[in-house]
Structure formats: C-alpha cells, structure tokens
Amino acid sequence: MAYDSQNIFAKIIRGEAPCFKVYEDEHTLAFMDIMPQAEGHTLVIPKENAENIFDLSPEGAAALLQSTKKVAAAVKKVTGAPGVMLAQLNGTAAGQTVFHIHFHIIPRSAGIDLALHARDKADFTRLKALAERIAAAI
Numbered sequence: 679m680a681y682d683s684q685n686i687f688a689k690i691i692r693g694e695a696p697c698f699k700v701y702e703d704e705h706t707l708a709f710m711d712i713m714p715q716a717e718g719h720t721l722v723i724p725k726e727n728a729e730n731i732f733d734l735s736p737e738g739a740a741a742l743l744q745s746t747k748k749v750a751a752a753v754k755k756v757t758g759a760p761g762v763m764l765a766q767l768n769g770t771a772a773g774q775t776v777f778h779i780h781f782h783i784i785p786r787s788a789g790i791d792l793a794l795h796a797r798d799k800a801d802f803t804r805l806k807a808l809a810e811r812i813a814a815a816i
C-alpha cells in the first residue's frame with residue numbers, strides 16, 4: 679500500500695493537526711497519545727514518510743529508536759512507573775490503526791491493566807500538563 683500523506687500523523691508533522699508535543703528534533707517528533715492506554719502513554723514518530731518498519735530507512739530507524747529511548751526515560755521519570763512497555767504495530771492484522779510508523783511508550787505498574795487500544799479520549803487539560811512535565815524532563 680502506498681503511503682497516505684493524509685494520515686493524521688503526517689498532518690501533525692506538517693502542523694495541519696494539533697498535538698500535545700513533548701519532544702522534537704530534525705528527524706523525529708513525540709507527543710501524547712490522545713486515547714492513552716495508561717497515564718503517560720506517548721508516541722514517537724519519524725518525520726520520514728514510512729507506513730511501517732519495513733518502509734523505514736536504516737537512518738530513520740536509528741533516529742526513531744534514539745528518540746524513543748530519550749522520551750521513554752522522561753516518561754518513566756515523570757509518571758514514576760516501575761515499568762515501561764514499548765510497542766510498535768505493523769499492519770492491520772497486527773492492530774495498526776494509523777499508517778505512519780510509531781513507537782508507543784506505555785508506563786506499566788503491577789496491578790494496573792491497560793485501557794483498550796485507541797478507545798477513550800483523555801482529558802485534554804490533563805494531557806497538556808503531562809506533556810509539559812515530560813518535555814521538561816528531557
């Protein structure tokens with residue numbers, strides 16, 4: 679399938695759609711997931727147009743993982759979660775719903791189940807405050 683430049687993350691990169699940004703550099707962007715599976719759920723994307731891991735250049739993959747590591751450390755610090763799950767879905771069969779490659783950073787604590795994937799919108803005031811705290815911790 680050809681890359682769809684109208685997907686929501688492509689619009690966020692171009693500034694045509696809003697996001698609660700936590701980090702940006704030349705090659706990557708990180709922002710809060712608006713339908714979080716846990717408090718602090720953050721997404722990291724490359725600016726390169728790539729639908730999935732198979733389309734991404736080696737340089738894009740390196741930049742994406744470096745930013746994911748950096749942002750995950752800040753998410754862990756701010757949420758105080760003892761565990762952090764990284765997830766990256768390729769293809770509808772794997773559960774991918776936005777067709778621009780991204781890493782999910784999801785804080786995990788024992789006894790707290792994950793909310794359903796891409797289901798309920800978070801309180802935006804709360805998300806904004808969280809984004810500011812994570813950004814400040816990077």
Ligand code: AMP
Nearest residue numbers: 686710711712713767773774775776796
């Ligand atoms: P995936 O199913 O791995 O493609 O994940 C897509 C993720 O993007 C889901 O967790 C959604 O909650 C999230 N999402 C969808 N639209 C937006 C948006 N406009 N801003 C932030 N996160 C979004």
